[in-house]
Amino acid sequence: MERLTRITKPGAARRGASVIESAFVIPLLTMIVFSGFELGSVLHMRQSMLYAAREASRVLAVQGGSMAEAEATALDLLPNAELPWANAFTAPAPDSLDREVTCESELPLGAETIGAVICSFSDDAALRVSVSMRSEQ
Secondary structure (H helix, E strand, C coil), X not given: CCCCCCCCCCCHHHHHHHXXXXXXXXXHHHHHHHHHHHHHHHHHHHHHHHHHHHHHXXXXXXXXXXXXXXXXXXXXXXXXCCCCCEEEEECCCCCCCCCEEEEEEEXXXXXXXXXXXXXXXXXXXXXXXXXXXXCCC
């Protein structure tokens, strides 16, 4: 009795395995790439917040400006004025020995801001920065 063998092209079985492997790898690589974009966006926003807080503190500490001027400076330098920014300033009293000026800036991360993915893990997720300077006034 003769044995019948099936004649197939070399590598035909390997081609099907490559499709299945790609189906597992491509979504993971896509997720890693877009996570990198999201992280870059958050880091850019944090750097912008630090710059705005530093300049607002400088208005209070060096230039002797008012709280309203510091708030206006911070909002002018922040990337998107429509976002729900929360800025807080502390300046020393005129007769105080403590000459520390502090600017705190906060951006809640929610569906309307950049951190929709981060917010899904925590209800009170926010980017917060604080800058302190010694007043020259």
